[in-house]
Amino acid sequence: MTGLILLIPLALALGLSGLVAFLWAMKSGQFDDLDGAAIRILIDDDAPDA
Amino acid sequence: MNAVTAETGSRPLVHSLYSVPSMNCANCIAKLERGLANTPGIVSARVNFGARRVAIDHFPELTVPDLQAAIVRVGFAAQPIRDPASTESHSATRNLVKATGVAGFAAMNIMLLSVSVWSGAVGATRDLFHLISALIAIPTVAYSGRIFFTSAWAALRRGRTNMDVPISIGVLLVCALSLFEALTGGPHAYFDGAVMLLFFLLVGRTLDSAMRDRARDGVAALLKHSPPGALVLGENGESRWCDADALTPGMRMVVAAGERLAGDGVVEQGESNFDLSLLTGESDPQRRHVGDRVEAGTLNLDAPLTIRITATGADTTLADIARLMEQAAQSRSRYVRIADRAARYYAPAVHTLALLSFVGWMLAGAGWHQALLIAAAVLIITCPCALGLAVPAAQIVAAGALMRKGVLIKDGSALERLAEVDRACFDKTGTLTLGRPELLNLNAVSSRDKPVLLALAQASRHPLSDGVRRSLEMRQVVAAPIEQVREEPGFGVRAVWHGMPVSLGRPNAGELPGLAAAFVIGNRLPIILRFGDRLRPGARGTVARITAMGIDCSIVSGDSAASVAKVARGIGIQAQPELRPQEKVDLIQKLTASGAKVLMVGDGLNDGPALAAGHVSMAPASASDVGQNAADAVFMGDSLAPVAIAVAAARRTMRIVRQNFALAIGYNAIAVPLALLGMVTPLIAALAMSGSSVIVVGNALRLRSAAR
Numbered sequence: 001m002t003g004l005i006l007l008i009p010l011a012l013a014l015g016l017s018g019l020v021a022f023l024w025a026m027k028s029g030q031f032d033d034l035d036g037a038a039i040r041i042l043i044d045d046d047a048p049d050a
Numbered sequence: 051m052n053a054v055t056a057e058t059g060s061r062p063l064v065h066s067l068y069s070v071p072s073m074n075c076a077n078c079i080a081k082l083e084r085g086l087a088n089t090p091g092i093v094s095a096r097v098n099f100g101a102r103r104v105a106i107d108h109f110p111e112l113t114v115p116d117l118q119a120a121i122v123r124v125g126f127a128a129q130p131i132r133d134p135a136s137t138e139s140h141s142a143t144r145n146l147v148k149a150t151g152v153a154g155f156a157a158m159n160i161m162l163l164s165v166s167v168w169s170g171a172v173g174a175t176r177d178l179f180h181l182i183s184a185l186i187a188i189p190t191v192a193y194s195g196r197i198f199f200t201s202a203w204a205a206l207r208r209g210r211t212n213m214d215v216p217i218s219i220g221v222l223l224v225c226a227l228s229l230f231e232a233l234t235g236g237p238h239a240y241f242d243g244a245v246m247l248l249f250f251l252l253v254g255r256t257l258d259s260a261m262r263d264r265a266r267d268g269v270a271a272l273l274k275h276s277p278p279g280a281l282v283l284g285e286n287g288e289s290r291w292c293d294a295d296a297l298t299p300g301m302r303m304v305v306a307a308g309e310r311l312a313g314d315g316v317v318e319q320g321e322s323n324f325d326l327s328l329l330t331g332e333s334d335p336q337r338r339h340v341g342d343r344v345e346a347g348t349l350n351l352d353a354p355l356t357i358r359i360t361a362t363g364a365d366t367t368l369a370d371i372a373r374l375m376e377q378a379a380q381s382r383s384r385y386v387r388i389a390d391r392a393a394r395y396y397a398p399a400v401h402t403l404a405l406l407s408f409v410g411w412m413l414a415g416a417g418w419h420q421a422l423l424i425a426a427a428v429l430i431i432t433c434p435c436a437l438g439l440a441v442p443a444a445q446i447v448a449a450g451a452l453m454r455k456g457v458l459i460k461d462g463s464a465l466e467r468l469a470e471v472d473r474a475c476f477d478k479t480g481t482l483t484l485g486r487p488e489l490l491n492l493n494a495v496s497s498r499d500k501p502v503l504l505a506l507a508q509a510s511r512h513p514l515s516d517g518v519r520r521s522l523e524m525r526q527v528v529a530a531p532i533e534q535v536r537e538e539p540g541f542g543v544r545a546v547w548h549g550m551p552v553s554l555g556r557p558n559a560g561e562l563p564g565l566a567a568a569f570v571i572g573n574r575l576p577i578i579l580r581f582g583d584r585l586r587p588g589a590r591g592t593v594a595r596i597t598a599m600g601i602d603c604s605i606v607s608g609d610s611a612a613s614v615a616k617v618a619r620g621i622g623i624q625a626q627p628e629l630r631p632q633e634k635v636d637l638i639q640k641l642t643a644s645g646a647k648v649l650m651v652g653d654g655l656n657d658g659p660a661l662a663a664g665h666v667s668m669a670p671a672s673a674s675d676v677g678q679n680a681a682d683a684v685f686m687g688d689s690l691a692p693v694a695i696a697v698a699a700a701r702r703t704m705r706i707v708r709q710n711f712a713l714a715i716g717y718n719a720i721a722v723p724l725a726l727l728g729m730v731t732p733l734i735a736a737l738a739m740s741g742s743s744v745i746v747v748g749n750a751l752r753l754r755s756a757a758r
Binding site: 004008011012015016018019022023026031032033034035036039040041042043044 | 075076077079080097098099100101144147148151152155158159162163175178182186
């Protein structure tokens with residue numbers, strides 16, 4: 001039983017941190033351009049500027 | 051469009067958005083972002099690939115034309131757009147995603163506690179876990195459930211019912227009862243069920259809303275947004291650019307070849323051919339001389355003109371069409387979505403059932419507490435969780451599949467209406483045909499001369515030059531090097547090739563009727579190039595396929611009987627020519643009154659009212675802004691095939707939706723008797739609910755290949 005006092009708040013805190021991380025990611029525009037994120041990895045950094 | 055956003059150093063920055071429809075690869079992103087960032091005055095550029103948009107932070111001295119020119123220098127065509135993130139619908143989706151996130155978090159944590167209770171926690175531990183669940187669930191229901199409560203309340207106040215009414219009553223009643231259980235140390239609390247229900251339903255709502263946003267972004271990217279305006283001549287002959295809303299009758303405007311008129315007027319100087327197809331559907335260009343009336347929205351094809359404006363803004367022919375459209379759109383707003391139609395029968399049935407089970411158990415001698423618990427179990431089992439997910443999941447999967455085929459569906463109700471169609475009306479010019487001049491006799495030019503022709507055509511933005519360029523580029527012709535290129539207004543393009551003068555321009559007067567251009571090399575005889583409108587590729591096959599689906603097709607056109615008959619014969623369907631916009635609407639309303647569900651496919655301004663009057667409507671991406679705004683779906687590319695694909699996909703979608711309804715009803719047929727007998731524990735409720743949701747979503751995913 002004493003374990004619960006520690007574990008329940010811990011579980012809730014972890015879940016809550018996940019929620020906060022999700023809300024932050026949404027606010028900062030991480031989900032705005034999912035298609036773009038998928039193909040940006042293909043941009044060659046050494047390519048000469050257009 | 052512009053908003054002062056940030057300060058860098060001491061200088062305020064302006065944030066502008068441009069639509070760049072032609073970007074299609076990682077390289078385009080790199081070119082745009084790097085190229086623009088190197089432009090003086092631009093601080094940063096960020097591409098949103100999904101929406102084909104680039105956001106530019108720049109110093110305020112850069113104007114719209116400057117930025118457009120900068121994007122053109124990088125190699126793309128761009129149009130300024132307003133910030134869609136600031137619009138109502140996008141913030142609605144954001145709120146839904148947030149509510150879904152909160153409900154998901156709460157559902158997971160409550161499930162964690164519930165699993166321990168189901169695994170055998172008893173006594174003080176169980177009570178504690180129930181109380182913690184209540185602490186998580188009640189704020190969650192208050193926050194995430196608001197969307198349903200407000201919608202249900204709005205419906206009830208107007209004496210109606212929708213899907214949200216049983217949801218709201220179920221969730222609230224179950225929560226209240228579970229709270230009572232938790233406080234009094236009872237064995238069963240349904241917090242997990244209530245919150246999970248909200249979570250699944252919110253997923254459905256979010257999908258629905260995200261689909262609408264995506265389509266709206268797609269359409270917004272297509273809209274031309276060219277600020278209509280005109281070059282106005284002053285008293286002393288000087289000319290200045292004037293926005294359309296600042297034009298007044300009496301002004302004289304200069305209209306170059308290839309420009310659309312910004313207002314109605316009378317020709318004062320010059321003569322030229324006019325393309326009226328957007329306004330009337332007529333495909334053959336009309337000659338206008340000094341003293342002739344010309345209308346706003348028509349395209350000047352040949353020569354520069356001076357026009358005295360007689361009407362602007364709300365007084366033009368164009369504005370009449372807009373008014374007609376508003377009236378025609380009213381019938382469509384009466385359409386009720388299938389989920390809400392189902393709820394009309396479902397909600398009263400569910401509520402009666404729950405009430406009967408309560409009364410029944412009371413009569414059977416159970417205490418009011420036990421009877422209420424059983425009634426609550428009935429409500430939560432019957433809550434239209436699968437129903438709320440069944441429709442949007444199927445629709446968004448189908449809309450995604452259609453989008454890959456180049457069809458943008460504006461919302462889920464459009465798919466539902468598209469599936470019901472049993473009559474189709476097509477406009478001719480621009481819909482069954484391409485609606486632009488295409489080169490008809492390319493064979494007249496020898497393959498040695500084609501590169502020269504292409505080089506000349508590339509030097510001009512004239513519609514005929516565009517037609518030449520398209521057909522040559524399609525055949526992989528490479529332009530020849532030419533020098534001293536100059537465009538002569540009213541004639542065409544002249545240049546020098548290997549020391550020989552070459553030209554592409556107006557043939558000598560009185561030579562040929564219709565659209566034509568003369569191509570001359572050196573002192574050889576001119577080659578006359580003929581132009582005309584052509585059927586869209588796949589037009590005949592598409593109409594045949596739609597007819598095979600049991601949909602009668604016909605042409606409704608504003609064009610002359612002769613040219614409509616030619617197209618009608620080519621495709622093999624009936625046609626009604628020479629219809630004015632009002633007559634098109636009348637025709638559709640007559641068909642509707644006789645019980646037909648009409649699909650209207652059209653593009654021009656003259657089709658706008660008809661598009662709004664149809665049960666459902668589609669427009670090609672080449673359509674006028676009015677046409678695209680009025681249509682429920684927009685299809686890309688030259689081919690007409692997407693129309694048939696969309697109808698077929700809509701029918702498949704509705705088949706899946708009906709299957710999902712059947713699955714949900716079947717699940718209720720098993721679960722409701724158990725609930726009535728008082729055998730449904732929170733564990734069984736949770737399993738049944740997630741199980742049925744997973745099944746309907748899985749069934750909906752079969753629509754991934756629906757667009758074919």
